[in-house]
Amino acid sequence: MTTTAPADRARVRLTGYARGGGCACKIPPGELEAALAGLVPSPKGFGAAELLVGLDNGDDAAAVLLPGGGTALIATADFFTPVVDDPFDWGRIAAANALSDVYAMGGRPLVAVNLLAWPREVLPFELAREVMRGGLTVAREAGCHVAGGHSVDDTEPKYGMAVTGIADPARLLRNDTGRPGVPLSLTKPLGTGVLNNRHKATGEDFPQAVETMAALNRDAAEAALAAGVVCATDVTGFGLLGHLYKLARASGVTAVLDTAAVPYLDGARNAVRDGFISGGTRRNLDWVTPHTDFGRTGEPNRLLLADAQTSGGLLIAGEIPGAPVIGELVDATEHTLVLR
Template identity: 75%
Template sequence: MTTTRETPVRLTQFAHGGGCACKIPPGELEDMLGGLSVPLPAGTPLLVGAATGDDAAVVLLPTPGGGPAQAMVSTADFFTPVVDDPYDWGRVAAANALSDVYAMGGRPVLAVNLLAWPRDLLPLDLAREVLRGGLETAAEAGCHVGGGHSVDDPEPKYGMAVTGLADPARLLRNDAGRPGQPLSLTKPLGLGVLNNRHKATGERFAQAVATMTALNREASEAALAAGAACATDVTGFGLLGHLHKLARASGVSAVLDTAAVPYLDGAREAVRDGYVSGGTRRNLDWVAPFTDFGGTDADTRLLLADAQTSGGLLVAGEIPGAPVIGELIPRGPHSIVLK
């Protein structure tokens, strides 16, 4: 279902890309970061660092007096406008930043805003709407917002740095997958191509906005309740990119049942009509050497690599309401095998 809504200012026209599709491509990012991460020494309180490319950093907190162990989860995420409506953009960006804490099995407790704004080009009342959207989404998550930082920038950007708490014995990590575990996906794919169509045409896709603004809180809680230990969220590197990172970190491979993967209404039509971002194509190029595509058609490959913004959780385990889309298997010649 699509609608067209008149907007005085189209925020997406002030950005070279949109949402998580504006990330530095994964291959280039890994080349840039090569050698900058070091193995964690034994006994370090840093439980999750940069080595596995997980969703957030995790550090074990001191427990004076012998209280229950707690870990602090820390992350930051921001991006250019993914929708034209400033309030919706704020909601999407906040949900996306909070998702990194949920993807680690944590509970967000404090966020600070990160805002870049072209003050000579766009009115500040639009920036206020962006911040209002972020504030309301954080409140929905039970997360305090304690200020933030802003800069004058030629291109608008918004997001949050988020701190959360987690049980260090019940973290969700991308390196904890084991052969035989099913793979569940908690949100449908297609956000990238629908957002790209919105940027190009002004069409508004309510189903995409509803999906992006939905918190991953319930999915995280369900994963923990099911005893899962391995998960990641599906964002700018697409399902294939994030699954490759999970399989690589865990020392396994994955079989993906392409017929079981859910898609948003209109996603296939958007691919057919050519609304595919450069970020999605770069994702597909990056995972191609690690993937056995079998007979998968070109449009499906693009959707599986589609750069998502505030996508769902990919969980090694079964959780209520989420389709099982594949399985982890012993390491083979490819990280991912499509069937």
């Protein structure tokens, strides 16, 4: 294979070099949980720092209590194949997505390192530089240093970051601390999965989706902390239903979703109607179906609610300014999720 000629670079469609795109290329949640089932957490007292959040409930990031007890260190990593064709925008989106795991825990990102896989004999490395420039731009917006990273020659382009942050250990946002009677809020509209799939198939651009994915969840996290929220997660590859199911299951409650209150990006419903649905979205829906009372919710809405999001918003057990309330947590019932 030969590297793309300079004259062709403006026409490179990065999404054409990957089987999936964005967080839709995640390993299905059921398969992932089965693989992790045999991995036990470190025993209490292991190492120099106490593990606060680990594998137990599949939370957004790991957290350890640093010696002295006043600071929790948060560690996460996230990377994926191209979700859009513009390399700079892909970098922005991937960085915002990786940083989101820290915000979803109530933390502040401090330093990140790049994770890059690149088919160097197929795609010019100038494009990879644009991807990393996009990541650096968003990291700087977050006040987060970018210092080095790791790269490999791969058949598919992939980009993301490993991010380290800090938080107040007494104010961590976790996915296992939801309580009955608490409302549920969502800080970004759904639909990036189906719109990204349409973009990959047709080349049609969706600027609203790009800016939504590239937007930091920093302000939402700060608002949640200011409101005294203790339970939250972000909405990414497992879709709203998948992440809500994980939160409700970990908290031992049932989540009741007001489907009419869920916000969507422009064009998302049309993309579902026209069949631009990823395999990841269908696997998300299959995973939650045994645990869900769908009521009268039809298949198009079910697919949108399970849509595999990339760099989605925060799902917050509580109310914050500007975020729609989309449901509530109640005492556990027969089903973990109830749609109305």
